[in-house]
Amino acid sequence: MRLKLIVLILFTLYQCGSGVDKSTFKTCSQSSFCRRTRKDLPGSSKFAVLPETLKTSDNFVELDLINKANDHLFILKLEALEDNKFRVQIDEKNPLKPRHRVTDVLQDSVKSGNINVDTQDGPEIVFSWGENKAVLTNEPFRIDFYQKDVLSVSVNAKRLMRFEHIRRKSDGEPTEDPEEWEEMFGEFLDSKPNGPEAIALDFSFPQADVLFGIPQHAETFVLKSTEGDDPYRLYNLDVAYYELESKMSLYGAVPVIYGHGAERSAGVFWHNAAETWVDIWDSNKKGVSSVLDLLTEPRASEPPAARFISESGIVDAFILLGPTPLDAFKQYTDLTGSANLPQLFTLAYHQCRWNYDNSSDVMDVAANYDNYDIPLDTMWLDIEYTDEKKYFTWDLQNFPDPLAMIKNLTDSNRHLTIIIDPHYKRDDSYFFHRECEKMGYYTKNVTNKDYEGSCWPGPASYPDFFNPTVRSYYAQQFPVDKFKTTTKDVMIWNDMNEPSVFNGPEKTMPKDNIHYGGWEHRDVHNMFGHMQVMGTFQGMIERDPNQRPFILTRSHFAGSQKYAIVWMGDNTAAWGHLKNSIKMCLSEAVAGFSFCGSDVGGFFDNPEPELVERWYQTGTYTPFFRAHANQDTKRREPWLFPEKTRLVIRDAVRKRYSYLPMWYTMFYEHEKYGLPVMRPLLAHYPKDKESYRIDTQFMLHDLLLICPVMDEGATKIEVYFPSKDGQKDGDVWFDTDNFQKYDKVGYETIQVDYKKTPAYQRGGTIIPKKENIRRTSTLMKDDPYTLVVCLDKNGSSKGTLYIDDEKSYEYRKGKYIYEQFEFKDNALKNSFATTPDYDTPSTLERVIIAGLEKTPKSATIEYDGKSQELKVVSHEQAVAIENPGVNIAKEFVIKLNY
Structure with missing residues (x-):
């Protein structure tokens, strides 16, 4: 009874606190x-x-x-x-x-x-x-x-x-x-x-x-001196309401x-x-x-x-x-290692809340995204879907037919992600606990007994994921013949895996606990979550060997990026936390975790409409794009805000979907070459010392320069255009909204209204897009492509496009299209390093070219021995070649006619 009371008190503090309790966590002097x-x-x-x-x-x-x-x-x-x-x-x-x-x-x-x-x-x-x-x-x-x-x-x-x-x-x-x-x-x-x-x-x-x-720290991208201060700490902990500008530990190390x-x-x-x-x-x-x-x-x-x-x-x-x-x-x-190529839908928009409490709630939320014409690919369920916080079970009172609910989602081309935490309820009627206790699968305490802590279920124990046999048993729970109330398309969220222990030292496991091989927990603490996601990944592969797993993890260590993606944990609905999301994701990206994001809108507290608008606009350009909130907050689905805010959210999400071909190509190239998707400016402008400490802007690959609006009431923003030589030689940049050209180095004052997020395509690049926005990314699979060609100072540019079935591992058998584009001497042509071994009905719908000195009269496309004249029309401060119509997997040349 006393332990249950402690859990209840801690649960209440977790939901309703207003700041981190520093006394819970050690300083260096302690x-x-x-x-x-x-x-x-x-x-x-x-x-x-x-x-x-x-x-x-x-x-x-x-x-x-x-x-x-x-x-x-x-x-x-x-x-x-x-x-x-x-x-x-x-x-x-x-x-x-x-x-x-x-x-x-x-x-x-x-x-x-x-x-x-x-x-x-x-x-x-x-x-x-x-x-x-x-x-x-x-x-x-x-x-x-x-x-x-x-x-x-x-x-x-x-x-x-x-x-x-x-x-x-x-x-x-x-x-x-x-x-x-x-x-x-x-x-x-x-x-x-x-x-x-x-x-x-x-x-x-x-x-x-x-x-x-x-990483992971809620600090500036450039590390600060620790002289006269605590060092940066790497010790995975559950730090709710974490402070900004702090060297304290967070969830990853x-x-x-x-x-x-x-x-x-x-x-x-x-x-x-x-x-x-x-x-x-x-x-x-x-x-x-x-x-x-x-x-x-x-x-x-x-x-x-x-x-x-x-x-x-x-x-x-x-x-x-x-x-x-x-x-x-x-x-x-x-x-x-680098992150595996994700399924394309995971790069789209996700909707989560702690918690959607029943099947009707889930389906109503999904349906309202359709009603308000906002794309959505994934619904998420937090811990309340389980039967008394027992993972691999469902609350069949509130979710009487999980398979029917999942089918309703998949029939509308959507997915479901559910949470599986690493603490397991000590309940003799619970199959997973019975087996772990019988087989000795739990982590041991200093006296070699099963360690018992407390978390969401109350009294709980923690499988020793360092033991390959335990990981294998855990993995065996995921196939649908065992987890019968799921399907092969349900994805997994591993949370609380620092591990979080409500009644443990610093809310985690004692250091003198014992793991497989006789090693103390102190030796391996920062890898506990890593070992769980290894087991989750193994389980999802056993469930379906040819479907790429999608796993979100809170705790992470070096190499976890091979198995899971990360987010910034329990942030707060505050402008500082919006800014912090960029700083933290940049630090994660250079440490291997390209697939990173924060809870859009903030997990704790209730965001005002302007903050929500700006967070969605920022989330459009971060790799992981998920709205999430604490169950103690007001409901905040997009249609619950004023119409102006709802329309801003709609536009931000739709913009994300238009760029999905770019995102998918970037993540293919991340797996192939190991380079970050989201990058600090210094990655491409290493001689520009002014750029080193800028962590309010970032690059996506070498394609886009993003400067989100992250200050309340902002009507203008200072955008920094970096130098290639550390002096005056810079790139040409084009505003993605209207193709206005910026050819300078240094700060530029940009006027911003509530709709504007400064984003600039680098001259010399070609970005693939899809402009026919549907309610899910899966429905856009065979839609036509638009190529956005932004020319450099020499009038040329290059780009790439990657296409496959968006789901399986067949691409590792050569079943894909990897296409290079080059614009040079007033002609756009494509080429293939290897012959495409994947069939797609997708065509080239439009080519937009920015940076031409004069407007061509027409264009001519040549492919398959044929030649056809194409119409050229003005498009903002660029030109558009309409309806080339060629299959995107065919070689072609488009020449401009003057």
């Missing part, structure tokens, strides 16, 4: 390993390489490393990888017990390169691979990485390395902190059976002006960081799943860094640097040497 590590001063570490221990192979070298403060030995392994990457691993040489090494993250395709030992006499050892080299300084230990003879990353330049070897409390070694062996936070005791085992290492970026990455300057980009991926804090030093502090003695032209300030501090595990760091931002982003996804 964390023993962070507190003691942060006392280390630059230059304090005593690690040295023993060069006489060098062992070599084709791909890696190993040496002993000694901590001269206590003579403890470590093994340093240096491995060259293909494509300007390097791996640094440090572990104890003879540990009392093995230390945790992360698995289930890296791609199987990660390939080693050949490493050469160029110099091994004297105080340094020089290694090279390709155009890169690493200079290992023996004492004090340091590694400097060069790309084409330019120093790009330096390891331990600040000499802040720490590696606490595993010991026995009875060994009597001196302690630095009274909580090294047991730690209290509030009423919670962490027993710490292994004692102190923290690691830390610093990385300097000598060519960088800014650092960015390490992706330990990859990048440094960027006008000449170089580089990155570091810290391959560790334990709680991690990250200190940041910016480049404003004057002085000479120890790393700069290798530079021929010392900078006037210290270079930006980051220090990763983890509670356990080993040092396992990947050095990404760029040299461009896009190179570094690709090097990271080469390691951890």
Whole structure:
């Protein structure tokens, strides 16, 4: 009874709070390993390489490393990888017990390169691979990485390395902190059976002006100095009503960081799943860094640097040497994977609420989208659809015939997504609980009993998803012969998977819980949600091997993008949270998570109509486009707002649908090349220092520049048009609404009314669209295409279009069309890298060309040995070639006639 009361109280606070309760979550000063590590001063570490221990192979070298403060030995392994990457691993040489090494993250395709030992006499050892080299300084230990003879990353330049070897409390070694062996936070005791085992290492970026990455935080895109402040924390937590401009943990933890300057980009991926804090030093502090003695032209300030501090595990760091931002982003996804090509409908609009409580409500909402002529592809159900929060069940009183409801949706070409959380009700009548308890599938507590916490069902336990057998059992629940009240087209939402535990320390699982293999939860915490979505993905593949799964996850780690998409969690209906959605999604995108979005309108509180309008207009251009709200808020479906707001929402959603061919092509190219879909300006304008800190604008691929209106009452907005050379040479831009041309570098004041979202197509690009908007994306599958051709200063442009069945994995067998377009010398032509192996009835309906010096009299299309004259008409500040009529999969040439 007492536990149920606690759950009820926490449930009420979760719904009705007005701000994050900071006392629930640790600061660095309240964390023993962070507190003691942060006392280390630059230059304090005593690690040295023993060069006489060098062992070599084709791909890696190993040496002993000694901590001269206590003579403890470590093994340093240096491995060259293909494509300007390097791996640094440090572990104890003879540990009392093995230390945790992360698995289930890296791609199987990660390939080693050949490493050469160029110099091994004297105080340094020089290694090279390709155009890169690493200079290992023996004492004090340091590694400097060069790309084409330019120093790009330096390891331990600040000499802040720490590696606490595993010991026995009875060994009597001196302690630095009274909580090294047991730690209290509030009423919670962490027993710490292994004692102190923290690691830390610093990385300097000598060519960088800014650092960015390490999501998930509600902060600016460019990371801020942590001197005099808490470090950024990476520890997946359920933080309702999270604060903006905060370094506190949120739901995801992706330990990859990048440094960027006008000449170089580089990155570091810290391959560790334990709680991690990250200190940041910016480049404003004057002085000479120890790393700069290798530079021929010392900078006037210290270079930006980051220090990763983890509670356990080993040092396992990947050095990404760029040299461009896009190179570094690709090097990271080469390691951890890119998102799979999603089904096209998932890129359309989604409607969610906690909760639609019955079948009639679901169908009424879907029907009203039709009544008000607003496209919709997916309805979502939160936890209330279940029978007493028991997942893989339905509340058959409110949803008496789930299959009939699902069929009604699919018959109208819509989909349903339902929630499956990782906590399972402790109820002997519940099949999933009975089996997990019987087979020992639950995570264990420190006494090796099934761990029991509380969440939405009340008393609950948590499957140990790290155990392959448990993941397999969980996956077996998804096929329709087991989950009989679903179909193969129902998609899945994994929430609360940090894991969220209402009565646990920091609302999560105790660190001394035990997982598969005997590893403590502290070693793997940030991967708990990752392991669940691995199981969900496996289950959906077993349900239908040829249908691409769609999974939304709240908790995520490096590599989770291979299985699921992410959103920004429980945000608030406030203008600051609208702005924050862009900053956070940019940070996620460079960390592999291109398919990202926020709850349109805000999860908590009630948005005013203007905020709703601007959020929908922004959501039009973010990869994941879903409205969602807390059940304690007013209903806010579009037709419940004033007519003006409803029409703004309608226009925003319809605009999204017109761009679906572009979105689908971008995500195909993301899977193919590993580059972000949503990009910071510096990705394409790396020399433009003004662009580095801009996180209110973003690029979609290299095609569109988006500057959403995110201030209340705004009637004008400052749009920044970036420079290619860091000075005055810029691109040509065309307003997507009227094709007005902007040919300048710098800020431009743009007037905006309530309908206007500044969006600009880059000159030199061709974007595919569909302008016949239907009520769902599936109904648009065979509709004709429009090509929007925006010319660069040379009067040319290029673009691509990808087409397949929008659902299956047949494209991996070659069943697709991937088409290139080029406009040059007053002619548009297409080509195919491989012969199309997919039939489509879709035709080319229209070609819009912006940037021509004069209007052509007509156009001529040639294909299949035929020639036909086409009409050319004015179209805003562009021209339109109407009704070419050619099948989009045929080769053609359209020539302008003057």
